[in-house]
Structures are given as C-alpha cells and as structure tokens.
Amino acid sequence: MNIRQIHPEDCKAIIEAASDWWGRPYSSDMFSKWYIEHFQDTCLLAEEDGKIIGFVMGFLSQSKPNEAYIRIVMVAPSRRGKGVGQALYKEFFKRVGAAGRSIVRCVTAPANKNSIEFHTRMGFIVEPQEQELDGVPVCLDYDGRGGNRVLFKKGIVSSTYEGSL
C-alpha cells in the first residue's frame, strides 16, 4: 500500500471510487478540483497496484490556528479492517502536526457505529453534549441544516511549522 497526496487530476477517480463504495452517485463540494487544489496538503489517498483503496480529506483550520479538521475518510469495503484507515490517519496526523496543529476534530452521524468504533480506536474522544442518542453524546443540528453529529476530538504531537508540509 502506498499513501500519497491527492492531486486535482485524481478528482474523477476519487468520485468514481466513492460512488462505487457508497453504492450510488456520491457528490460533494470537496470532490472537486478546486477543493483538492486548495487543500491538497491535507488530502491523502491510499493505493494498491495503482488503484485507490481509501482516502482522507481534511484541512488546517483558518479560524483555529492549533486545529485541523477531517472532513471525510473512506476505505474500499473489501479493504476495511486491514489498517488502511489507520495508515491514512497516521499520515494526516504527521502532516498537520508538522504544520503546528495540536488538535484534530471530525464528526460522524450517530447511526455510524463503525465510524464511532474506528475513531475511538484511533484515540479520539467523543465530546460531551447535553443530549444522548442510543447512549452516545450527540450535537443537535451540528451543520445548521438539521444534521445531528457525534463530535470527535484528539490531541496530537505538534511541531514547529516550517513553512511547508
């Protein structure tokens, strides 16, 4: 398995892979050349024999200079449970730590128990909330569009930012 930065020319292959794994067309603003162009230092893919088997897309927060945010992580169904997600996260943590970030945040849907297990194993804590759903603290209307989310937070080792990742 090779892990590398995503480039704008990977956009089509990422959309195809995500749609294939999701089982229906998967569209999102982040699956666009402009997103990848501006956030590619924190967008990584895992490949095997030239084929994409997983990816993580995130960014360095502008408003919170010690934080990074993971927008999405996906691994090919046939490759899950084999360390691909963990390898992607380790490289992401290394990169954002090198950029001076000491906190990584991400969220997931309350129903996504696999994601909650994965993030817990990766050392994230679930941020306490006033409400719980199925025993899990949930932030209501997290996105301002009615979407409830479980909020994760992890501290990482940060080093001095030297100007590039």
Ligand SMILES: CC(C)(COP(=O)(O)OP(=O)(O)OC[C@H]1O[C@@H](n2cnc3c(N)ncnc32)[C@H](O)[C@@H]1OP(=O)(O)O)[C@@H](O)C(=O)NCCC(=O)NCCS
């Ligand atoms: C969540 C996801 C990215 C995990 O990737 P993965 O490659 O299967 O995870 P890994 O094999 O690297 O697992 C890392 C650790 O998490 C644990 N883990 C992963 N999935 C788990 C699950 N469903 N239940 C329990 N533990 C799990 C592994 O056992 C491993 O722990 P270990 O180091 O103690 O062995 C993958 O299941 C996926 O793509 N899901 C669909 C998309 C999604 O829901 N993304 C998250 C929301 S944006």
